[in-house]
Amino acid sequence: MEAVTDPWAQAFLWLLIVLMQPSHSLFAGAQRETTRSPHGPLTIPCENCHTYSSWRPIKAVPEFDHNKTRYPLRGMHEKVSCTQCHVKPVFTDVGKNCSDCHADIHRRKFGADCAQCHSVLGWQVSANSIKEHQNRFPLVGAHAAVACEECHKGAAVAQYQGLSTDCQSCHLKDFQSATNPSHTALNFPSACQTCHTADGWLGAKFDHLKFTGYALTGAHATLDCVSCHVGGKYQGTPTDCYSCHTKDYNGTNNPPHAKAGFPTTCSNCHTTAAWEPATFDHSKAPFPLTGAHVSVACASCHINGNFTSTPTDCYSCHTKDYNGTTNPNHVQTGIPTSCVMCHTTAAWQPANFDHSKTVFPLTGAHVSVACTLCHVGGKFAGTPTDCASCHIKDFNGTTNPNHQQSGIPTTCAVCHNTTAWQPATFDHSKTTFPLTGAHVSVPCASCHINNNYTTLATDCYGCHKTDYTNTNNPGHVAAGFPTTCLTCHTTTSWSGTSFNHATTGFTLTGAHVSVPCQSCHINNNYALKDPTCKACHIPDYNGTTNPNHVQAGFPLTCDTCHNTSSWAGASFDHSKTIFPLLGAHLSVPCASCHVNNNFTTVPTACYSCHKVDYQNTANLGSAGVPNHVTLNYPQTCLSCHNMNNWLNATFNHTLFKLPHHTAQCTDCHINSSNYVIFSCTQNCHPKASTDPHHQGVRGYSYGPTTCYNCHKGGGG
Numbered sequence: 001m002e003a004v005t006d007p008w009a010q011a012f013l014w015l016l017i018v019l020m021q022p023s024h025s026l027f028a029g030a031q032r033e034t035t036r037s038p039h040g041p042l043t044i045p046c047e048n049c050h051t052y053s054s055w056r057p058i059k060a061v062p063e064f065d066h067n068k069t070r071y072p073l074r075g076m077h078e079k080v081s082c083t084q085c086h087v088k089p090v091f092t093d094v095g096k097n098c099s100d101c102h103a104d105i106h107r108r109k110f111g112a113d114c115a116q117c118h119s120v121l122g123w124q125v126s127a128n129s130i131k132e133h134q135n136r137f138p139l140v141g142a143h144a145a146v147a148c149e150e151c152h153k154g155a156a157v158a159q160y161q162g163l164s165t166d167c168q169s170c171h172l173k174d175f176q177s178a179t180n181p182s183h184t185a186l187n188f189p190s191a192c193q194t195c196h197t198a199d200g201w202l203g204a205k206f207d208h209l210k211f212t213g214y215a216l217t218g219a220h221a222t223l224d225c226v227s228c229h230v231g232g233k234y235q236g237t238p239t240d241c242y243s244c245h246t247k248d249y250n251g252t253n254n255p256p257h258a259k260a261g262f263p264t265t266c267s268n269c270h271t272t273a274a275w276e277p278a279t280f281d282h283s284k285a286p287f288p289l290t291g292a293h294v295s296v297a298c299a300s301c302h303i304n305g306n307f308t309s310t311p312t313d314c315y316s317c318h319t320k321d322y323n324g325t326t327n328p329n330h331v332q333t334g335i336p337t338s339c340v341m342c343h344t345t346a347a348w349q350p351a352n353f354d355h356s357k358t359v360f361p362l363t364g365a366h367v368s369v370a371c372t373l374c375h376v377g378g379k380f381a382g383t384p385t386d387c388a389s390c391h392i393k394d395f396n397g398t399t400n401p402n403h404q405q406s407g408i409p410t411t412c413a414v415c416h417n418t419t420a421w422q423p424a425t426f427d428h429s430k431t432t433f434p435l436t437g438a439h440v441s442v443p444c445a446s447c448h449i450n451n452n453y454t455t456l457a458t459d460c461y462g463c464h465k466t467d468y469t470n471t472n473n474p475g476h477v478a479a480g481f482p483t484t485c486l487t488c489h490t491t492t493s494w495s496g497t498s499f500n501h502a503t504t505g506f507t508l509t510g511a512h513v514s515v516p517c518q519s520c521h522i523n524n525n526y527a528l529k530d531p532t533c534k535a536c537h538i539p540d541y542n543g544t545t546n547p548n549h550v551q552a553g554f555p556l557t558c559d560t561c562h563n564t565s566s567w568a569g570a571s572f573d574h575s576k577t578i579f580p581l582l583g584a585h586l587s588v589p590c591a592s593c594h595v596n597n598n599f600t601t602v603p604t605a606c607y608s609c610h611k612v613d614y615q616n617t618a619n620l621g622s623a624g625v626p627n628h629v630t631l632n633y634p635q636t637c638l639s640c641h642n643m644n645n646w647l648n649a650t651f652n653h654t655l656f657k658l659p660h661h662t663a664q665c666t667d668c669h670i671n672s673s674n675y676v677i678f679s680c681t682q683n684c685h686p687k688a689s690t691d692p693h694h695q696g697v698r699g700y701s702y703g704p705t706t707c708y709n710c711h712k713g714g715g716g
Helices: 007-020 075-079 141-145 168-177 208-212 218-222 246-251 291-295 319-324 364-368 387-397 437-441 460-470 510-514 534-543 583-587 606-623
Strands: none
Touching: none
């Protein structure tokens, strides 16, 4: 007898055997026994699906509501026969993931969740985000109508991620085959979007301004490309007008451009709208036309068609006017040929001379003086502008004071003005020595002895040498005080001095302000050269015992801890050292780290102070703390510990991401004395749960560390 292998036949045979047993209810007096269903934990009555006549086939419409299970049937799944999914009698032994029934033709490129793109309504893609291609390359224009396979060749092996978005990756053949113009021959850039759009390959438009810097305007906008790009040459095309319009330039005879030497910058007169008519804007030339010049015929100035070297000075055109003028006679009197000094472009006559435009504007009494009084003999060129040239008699005749004898300079404007020669006032503020304070009321003769107005010294010591020498509180000479009296004195009064110590480079602050000068400047020594604290406070430094500065080798820069307010109450700012105090370090006594008053060579590495903590981890094994010494942990304590608390250390599990696994360290590291040894299976992943999930996975084998071969990041 052959063995029955069909699972449904086995189930029916089982039922027959049960019915034939003496213990079955069909036999009188028999006792009912409990039997096991081949369907596993199924709690519905058998007659909901089976009939009394035979075990198979089941009812055409089984009385079973799949919606009450953990996997309600929707869409295309409603029409699938039961046996297509339930291939075994145990109905619960069926996965509910898509990949349990549907082969992944994408080879896990999109993960195991088919529902990202597909739905139970059909295998076709239904997700709008996929259909509309809402990613780094949205499909617009003609791209929206292209089938997926056009770009993602072969659904089963297609590349969906990392596919190039450059136009040429799909349109390289179009680029290479283009002949009007030939893209390859002309070395066009392969950035297709420069001219083409996603709406269509034909009808390309080129933004001439954006990509060449040369905007096509006026008649240029309607020209064929080959009109300028002769012979299909698109690179190196000149942008100046003359390169294309040489014939127009040479053929123009009204006026003849070539003969007249016109510049080849055509845009001076022409526009891109049309070559004719042309207009010349003289205001853009070096000689703008104003007044009567506007209506003058071009040939009047540009004689014989000379448009390039026409002079721009008035005299070149108005020589006859200049030479013929007799009131005054310009030539004879040597009037300069800069006509604009008197004339305007409105008309040659009448002329007005504005003396304010010369180097000598007329002010005060000079305004009403007749021209001939200064311009003697009709001399208008070379007339001197200094006062003494006209007023030398006034200078020599003045006796109060005697200008000539006193050597007073001949710069009359120092005391006199143009309103009147008398009275004269001398403004000392315009000299190198302005008068301030008590100097204002001092008689001139007190300083200008014997009418000396030229060689007086301007430094204080020159007049106050006697005051400097006789001062004895302190003695300026004995103390070697500098003779720059303004350091302490003012012009208001010689007495009542105040010395600004900040000017010495050593500002007095705190307790220094009230210290008598003699405390630092002993024996009237004001030439101190050492501005550091130790110069005065070396006895305080040597006498300090808490801590002992000398023994501890403290630096002599006292202001590191002390201030000028008080020597006591010193405070040390550890944040200014190479080891700022943070966390629990803030409350640690100084002597805990600076043992035996060692403040200079204390190491800054954690291990230097925490060596005992590092070594004592061997005694904390029961608390889940690894033995640092045995496991050869690095001595960079900050990798796990922080400065707030030595305990509650955290380890950054970089090679195997957490918190996918949130168990204790010892769940994986089964040997507490060697964390290199680990096992995935001993406490977390039994064989019964891992084998069903790896059916058909190539190379799968169950072992303590084999999980890590594929799941190195800690993921599923």
